[in-house]
Amino acid sequence: MTATRIIHVDMDAFFASVEQRDNPSLKGLPLAVGGKAKERGVIATASYEARKFGIRSAMPTATAVKLCPDLILLPPDHRKYAKVSQELMDILGRYTPEIEPVSLDEAFMDVTGSLALFGGAENIGRMVQADIISSLKLTASVGIGPNKFIAKLASDWKKPGGLTVVEDVEGFLAELPVSSLWGVGPHTVNKLEKIGVRKVSDLRGLSLRYLAENYGAAGERLYEMARGIDHRAVTPERKAKSVGRETTFPADISDRQVLLDKLLGMADYICRALRRHGLVCRGVTLKIKYPDLRVVTRAVTLGEGTSDGLKVYKAAEDLLGSNWSGEPVRLIGVSCSRLADRDSLQGALFSDPVKDRSRELHRVVDHLLDRYGEKSLVRGRLLGKGNCRERDDGGQ
Ligand code: TTP
Numbered sequence: 001m002t003a004t005r006i007i008h009v010d011m012d013a014f015f016a017s018v019e020q021r022d023n024p025s026l027k028g029l030p031l032a033v034g035g036k037a038k039e040r041g042v043i044a045t046a047s048y049e050a051r052k053f054g055i056r057s058a059m060p061t062a063t064a065v066k067l068c069p070d071l072i073l074l075p076p077d078h079r080k081y082a083k084v085s086q087e088l089m090d091i092l093g094r095y096t097p098e099i100e101p102v103s104l105d106e107a108f109m110d111v112t113g114s115l116a117l118f119g120g121a122e123n124i125g126r127m128v129q130a131d132i133i134s135s136l137k138l139t140a141s142v143g144i145g146p147n148k149f150i151a152k153l154a155s156d157w158k159k160p161g162g163l164t165v166v167e168d169v170e171g172f173l174a175e176l177p178v179s180s181l182w183g184v185g186p187h188t189v190n191k192l193e194k195i196g197v198r199k200v201s202d203l204r205g206l207s208l209r210y211l212a213e214n215y216g217a218a219g220e221r222l223y224e225m226a227r228g229i230d231h232r233a234v235t236p237e238r239k240a241k242s243v244g245r246e247t248t249f250p251a252d253i254s255d256r257q258v259l260l261d262k263l264l265g266m267a268d269y270i271c272r273a274l275r276r277h278g279l280v281c282r283g284v285t286l287k288i289k290y291p292d293l294r295v296v297t298r299a300v301t302l303g304e305g306t307s308d309g310l311k312v313y314k315a316a317e318d319l320l321g322s323n324w325s326g327e328p329v330r331l332i333g334v335s336c337s338r339l340a341d342r343d344s345l346q347g348a349l350f351s352d353p354v355k356d357r358s359r360e361l362h363r364v365v366d367h368l369l370d371r372y373g374e375k376s377l378v379r380g381r382l383l384g385k386g387n388c389r390e391r392d393d394g395g396q
């Protein structure tokens with residue numbers, strides 16, 4: 001099996017570079033794009049020439065002008081940047097359909113499937129950079145690694161115009177300050193510093209248990225980031241349409257019935273959300289996380305679209321049956337994807353009495369839930385069974 005290769009592309013000083021490109025007399029000068037000082041504006045971004053003076057994004061323009069009295073300030077032209085952004089995404093699309101734009105000037109690419117075609121991830125990174133220069137007359141930095149987390153850190157490594165391939169994840173992370181990790185703000189940095197943790201290699205010395213007890217849900221993320229682990233998939237927009245739920249158990253679960261009951265509750269909840277939006281799904285994904293943080297996700301495609309909780313549950317139950325060996329489980333989740341409008345799939349000329357009855361039942365159930373609240377109706381099987389920490393999985 002080919003190892004996953006993720007590329008992160010991030011344009012250099014994006015707004016400012018576009019302005020310098022379109023007005024060459026601004027090239028090489030300290031330039032910032034942002035609001036006016038006298039209107040209490042802030043800097044959106046600064047050219048690399050302006051950054052030498054200490055000017056940064058989100059800094060009040062008044063401060064920036066004090067640091068560099070010759071600063072050239074331009075108002076942002078968002079329409080223009082959005083057009084360049086679209087051109088950028090089109091370039092990335094030449095190399096893989098698996099592209100996830102993160103903001104106007106950055107995107108992840110999962111190039112695992114295109115490696116053979118283009119001669120490896122590094123080659124793709126170089127071709128992307130060359131295309132951006134020739135088509136857009138702009139420069140981008142590229143990071144390549146086994147997952148999104150590492151690729152993003154790598155693209156920031158040699159800005160501007162850099163290309164960094166991370167093969168030795170542990171070595172790459174070791175010397176980085178913990179503040180360079182995603183979501184680690186000044187509060188966490190201070191807290192970690194108090195126990196002598198400054199670098200990612202220090203963080204690796206802390207156990208999962210210690211981190212979970214002292215940093216809650218963020219502790220698990222810290223543990224994973226310290227090891228360069230990141231399970232998030234590159235999600236192209238077409239695939240981003242999913243609805244899901246997941247549950248972390250207070251104590252690991254080995255009891256199959258408990259897992260099944262949880263899946264049934266989640267399937268019912270998700271399908272109700274689908275019905276509320278007039279949607280059906282054809283994809284069902286089961287996610288299992290084990291105490292050592294290994295994650296297994298398995299998906300199945302249904303023969304036809306559904307918003308019936310029992311059908312989604314059955315699919316999840318089958319997936320559990322064929323993919324779970326009985327080891328204790330830390331987290332379980334289910335999500336529904338390949339969503340479509342319910343009406344667009346109702347092509348049948350003749351009604352199906354069984355489906356009509358189940359649709360009518362859902363209508364009544366949904367009406368009661370709307371009227372008397374989510375807890376007013378519970379499947380008999382789930383009566384009296386408590387809830388755990390449960391959250392939406394971020395699908396939309
Ligand atoms: P970034 O990629 O963070 O910054 P950048 O492209 O200007 O510089 P570099 O990547 O080389 O460090 O953000 C992309 C654009 O988003 C940036 O050009 C302007 C805009 N932006 C804001 O408007 N406000 C902000 O606080 C930030 C960080 C960015």
Ligand code: MG
Nearest residue numbers: 010011012105
């Ligand atoms: Mg950028």
